[in-house]
Amino acid sequence: AQSVTQLDSHVSVSEGTPVLLRCNYSSSYSPSLFWYVQHPNKGLQLLLKYTSAATLVKGINGFEAEFKKSETSFHLTKPSAHMSDAAEYFCVVSASHNNDMRFGAGTRLTVKP
Amino acid sequence: GAGVSQSPSNKVTEKGKDVELRCDPISGHTALYWYRQSLGQGLEFLIYFQGNSAPDKSGLPSDRFSAERTGGSVSTLTIQRTQQEDSAVYLCASSSQRRDYEQYFGPGTRLTVT
Numbered sequence: 001a002q003s004v005t006q007l008d009s010h011v012s013v014s015e016g017t018p019v020l021l022r023c024n025y026s027s028s029y030s031p032s033l034f035w036y037v038q039h040p041n042k043g044l045q046l047l048l049k050y051t052s053a054a055t056l057v058k059g060i061n062g063f064e065a066e067f068k069k070s071e072t073s074f075h076l077t078k079p080s081a082h083m084s085d086a087a088e089y090f091c092v093v094s095a096s097h098n099n100d101m102r103f104g105a106g107t108r109l110t111v112k113p
Numbered sequence: 114g115a116g117v118s119q120s121p122s123n124k125v126t127e128k129g130k131d132v133e134l135r136c137d138p139i140s141g142h143t144a145l146y147w148y149r150q151s152l153g154q155g156l157e158f159l160i161y162f163q164g165n166s167a168p169d170k171s172g173l174p175s176d177r178f179s180a181e182r183t184g185g186s187v188s189t190l191t192i193q194r195t196q197q198e199d200s201a202v203y204l205c206a207s208s209s210q211r212r213d214y215e216q217y218f219g220p221g222t223r224l225t226v227t
Binding site: 034036043044046049088090092101102103104105106 | 146148155156158161204206208215216218219220221
């Protein structure tokens with residue numbers, strides 16, 4: 001079984017400052033990990049994914065995440081927040097041997113001008 | 114190519130009625146997922162299918178909820194005797210091992226129980 005914990009339900013940053021959204025996972029198998037974003041009244045969009053290749057994964061819109069097995073973490077970062085980054089972000093874990101995927105509860109990112 | 118489609122896009126029903134929500138996954142995707150998203154809430158996992166079988170039904174909130182998938186393709190989520198707390202957006206997603214299990218989401222069905 002696998003699960004994911006997003007450590008912050010709400011993160012607020014100022015425009016131009018760094019973003020850090022935290023995610024810890026639990027998996028009995030080698031996991032695949034994903035970050036999805038959902039803008040208000042929009043569908044879910046994949047930001048990036050880790051599937052046992054490079055541990056530092058780059059995604060769309062300047063986001064990246066680093067897989068750290070020793071810390072069972074997959075935190076999402078961006079060097080400089082933009083107003084358009086305001087959205088809900090979901091961390092997702094999947095066991096690599098099957099399709100069973102679990103979403104975290106989500107982190108709402110607010111960007112202040 | 115075609116993405117995941119869901120129908121209807123909106124459904125308003127009276128309390129106590131049954132509803133059926135449909136999901137057409139991307140062709141060839143073996144896995145199919147149902148989630149529920151209530152207003153301002155995160156995604157609540159309901160059920161997932163691997164082919165036509167459902168290895169995990171643990172997310173179904175009550176025995177009023179059921180789902181089936183036939184021919185490894187279309188899936189139907191049925192809610193019997195709907196209650197007002199069933200009001201939510203119901204999202205379907207599909208994935209394939211060939212794409213590292215990346216989930217592709219449909220636009221959702223907004224269910225309102227009056």
